[in-house]
Amino acid sequence: MAINLQKGQRINLAKSDGSKLQNVCVGINWGAIEKKGFFGLSKSKEAVDLDGSCALYNDNKQLVDVVYFRNLISKDRAVKHSGDDLTGDLNGNDGLDNEVITLNFAGLQSDISYAAFVLNSFRGHDFANIPFASIRIYEGTPSRVTEVFATYDIANGPGFAGHVSMVMGVFYKKNGEWKFNAIGEPTKDTNLEQTVATVSQNYL
Known part of the structure; x- marks a missing residue:
């Protein structure tokens, strides 16, 4: 059963059967912009x-x-990036994520307490102009979705218009248990470095 969170909601990721969540994915899907001649x-x-x-x-x-796209695997190898997609879907929405980041909680080094996910439009395309741009944060693997925690419709969400960066959400550890804060907020930043600084200042 999917948990479709609203912005600002927090959930405990401990499962009802007592087991702990092991792997989550952040999948991003978008299309190329159609230009008329x-x-x-x-x-x-x-x-x-x-x-x-x-x-x-x-x-x-x-x-x-x-x-990120120039550093595809974390030092502890618990976070992995599928690789940089430079174009988006050229022939319409194929229903597949263009980029996927996987996070294995058990593999994180012991002192890691926050894993923040952000999105940037590298060439400065306004989120509102990007066809079917969307995000889903889910339990599973790049090829298997078990349970969706949050989805963001960036292309049609009025709050994203005029922005090129956003904070998707933050997984955080409290009393030994991982929880998730669905943020979904656009920022005024223009690149990854600035967005990470915004996370550090406002979202931990």
Whole structure:
């Protein structure tokens, strides 16, 4: 049963059967922008480069590692990025995530207490102009969805218009248990470094 969170909601990730959540994925799906030619007769596609990233912080809220398109695996190998998609879907929505970041909680080094996921539009395309841009945060693997925790409709969400960066959500450890804060907030940042700094200041 899917838990479709609203922004700002928090959930405990301990399962009803007493077992602990092991693996989560953040999947991002989007399309290239369709450009019309003279008189609207010919069309071309403008590539869109969205970048999902994960910032890891220790117990003291100090930044330890960032997994992104130039650093695909965390130092402890618990966070892995599927690789950089530079274009988006060129032939319409194929229903598949263009980028997926996987997080294995058991593999995180012991002092990691926060895993924050952010999204940036690398070339500065306004979120509102990117076809079917959406995010889903779920339990499972890149090829298997077990339970969805949160979904964000970026393309149609009025709050995302005029922005190129956002904070998706933060997994955090409290009393030895992992919980999830569904943030889903756009920021005024223009790149990953700025967005990570915003997370450090406002969302831990």
